[in-house]
Amino acid sequence: MARYEIYVTYKPGIFDPPGATAERALVNLGYQGVNEVKIGKYIRLDADADFDTVSEMCQKLLANPVIEDYRIEVVEGA
Amino acid sequence: MRFGVVIFPGSNCEQDVIRATHFLGFDSEYIWHGDTDISGFDAIVLPGGFSYGDYIRTGAVARFSPVMSEVVRFAEKGGPVLGICNGFQILCEAHLLPGALLRNQGLKFICKSVNLRVEENTCQWLDQPAGTILEIPINHNEGNYYCDAQTLERLDANGQVVLRYVEADGSTADGGSAPNGALDDIAGVCNERGNVFGLMPHPERVVDPLTGGTDGQPFFTTIVRALAEVSG
Numbered sequence: 490m491a492r493y494e495i496y497v498t499y500k501p502g503i504f505d506p507p508g509a510t511a512e513r514a515l516v517n518l519g520y521q522g523v524n525e526v527k528i529g530k531y532i533r534l535d536a537d538a539d540f541d542t543v544s545e546m547c548q549k550l551l552a553n554p555v556i557e558d559y560r561i562e563v564v565e566g567a
Numbered sequence: 568m569r570f571g572v573v574i575f576p577g578s579n580c581e582q583d584v585i586r587a588t589h590f591l592g593f594d595s596e597y598i599w600h601g602d603t604d605i606s607g608f609d610a611i612v613l614p615g616g617f618s619y620g621d622y623i624r625t626g627a628v629a630r631f632s633p634v635m636s637e638v639v640r641f642a643e644k645g646g647p648v649l650g651i652c653n654g655f656q657i658l659c660e661a662h663l664l665p666g667a668l669l670r671n672q673g674l675k676f677i678c679k680s681v682n683l684r685v686e687e688n689t690c691q692w693l694d695q696p697a698g699t700i701l702e703i704p705i706n707h708n709e710g711n712y713y714c715d716a717q718t719l720e721r722l723d724a725n726g727q728v729v730l731r732y733v734e735a736d737g738s739t740a741d742g743g744s745a746p747n748g749a750l751d752d753i754a755g756v757c758n759e760r761g762n763v764f765g766l767m768p769h770p771e772r773v774v775d776p777l778t779g780g781t782d783g784q785p786f787f788t789t790i791v792r793a794l795a796e797v798s799g
Contacts, residue, residue, distance in 0.1 A: 504748070505711060506674050550631070553624055553660065555667045556713060 492564040493543050497552045498529035545567055568794050570595035570787075571608030573638070573654075575629045576705055580615035580651065580771065586772040587695045600632040609648040610790050611638055613654030615769060624732060635661060647790050648763045649692055652707055655755070655765030658791035664756055664765045665722065666714030672748025676708040680779075681746060683754050683768060684733040688755040689726040692764040693790040700737050701730075701782040703768040705746065705754075710758070710767040712749040722756060730755035730766055761791065 499505050505527055512526040530549055534543065543561055552559040570583045575595050581597060588595040595612075598605060618629035628636070635657075642648045642663050650668040658664045671677060685699040694702070714722070722728050731752040732745040745752040747767070752786065755766030770783030 503669065504672065506672055507656075510674060519773055550623065550627060551698065553667055554629065555659075555715075 490537055493534040493536065493538075493540075494534040494562045494564055495534060495543070495547060495551060496529055496560045496562075497532065497547075497557050498527060498559075500556060500558050503556055568593065568609050568791050569607065570610050570612055571598045571605055572592065572596070572612045572614055573598045573600055573634055574614075575600045575616070575618035575632055575653075575657075577618040577620055578614050578616035578653065580653075580769065583769070584612050584614050584651070587617070587774040587783065588787055590775050591791075593725055593791055595749070595785065598634060600629070600634050603633050603637055605634065605637045607697075610649070611641060613638075613648070613657050614771075615652030615654060618657065621653075624656075625653060626658075626660040627654075629657045630660040639663060642763050645760060645762050647794070648690055649786070649790075650763075650765035651769055651771065652705075652710075652767055652799065654710065655767055658763060658765045663763045664758055664798060665718050665727075666712055666750075668709045668767070669713050669748075671707070671711050671746075672707050676707045676725040677710070677746050678704070678706045679746070680704045680746075681754075681768060682733050682735050682737075683730045684732060684737055686727045686728050687726050688757065689759075689761040690700040690729045690764050691761045691793055692790050693729060693785055693794070695785050698737070700733065700735075702773070702780060703770055703782055704779075705768045705774050707747070707767055710747040710749065711745075712753040712767075714750065717748060719751060722753075725759055727757050727759065728755075729757050729764060730754055730768070738755055 508528040515523045687697045757764040770786035773780040773783035
């Protein structure tokens, strides 16, 4: 059994309304130096599957390659 | 001529489509998403709603419902497929239509009547002349159409952009007229062949004058006429 942590984010150039809203809110709260906020998804997956299979899962279902990028991290010793 | 209206778990506009087609005097019947035989139908409609709770992404799970492999095969043979709202999102996820529907730019669920301009197009589902203005309601949280620049260019060149959001007089406001932030004000697109059509507005809600208008009628009458001509 392996543990994978998957981060799904919008591709560069795609407007991220929740991120933009959080960004404005932080600036309104007085935090100086907030440059950009992007909000994505975190998926934890425990599976008897190799990295390539998890990549396939991302491409087929967990992310939409038209609008999203994904990054898979393997968690050691989980 | 018989419409098949697919019910996914979480669909909620299937009855409206059935009623609209019956109102216009057409035959239609429900198809359960677990069915794998759609041979009795001449046109397939994927209705609006929140299939699978919109989990992961809108339409992402419905795309893998058993009936969808048949719908894809039907579409690839040239069979007419219409996706309304969530149905449009499912067609994009299934790669039957290009692009994707993102969350509305203003982060708000929008439910209101909008004005749409029919563009020069090759869509088999709509025979209204280019420039026609239609008033049809939208009802969605993820209607912000997106595709990359290359795809947009191809869509325009092939006449695949069928409907654009406009002002009441048919013009485009500074900064665009899409209430949801849709790229280039796009409200509906078809595939290159013109048999698969997806749109965010709900034409099935405006076929009976009693409930607010008849601008949705051509979305059902066009395909019936086209199929009648084919079968001659």
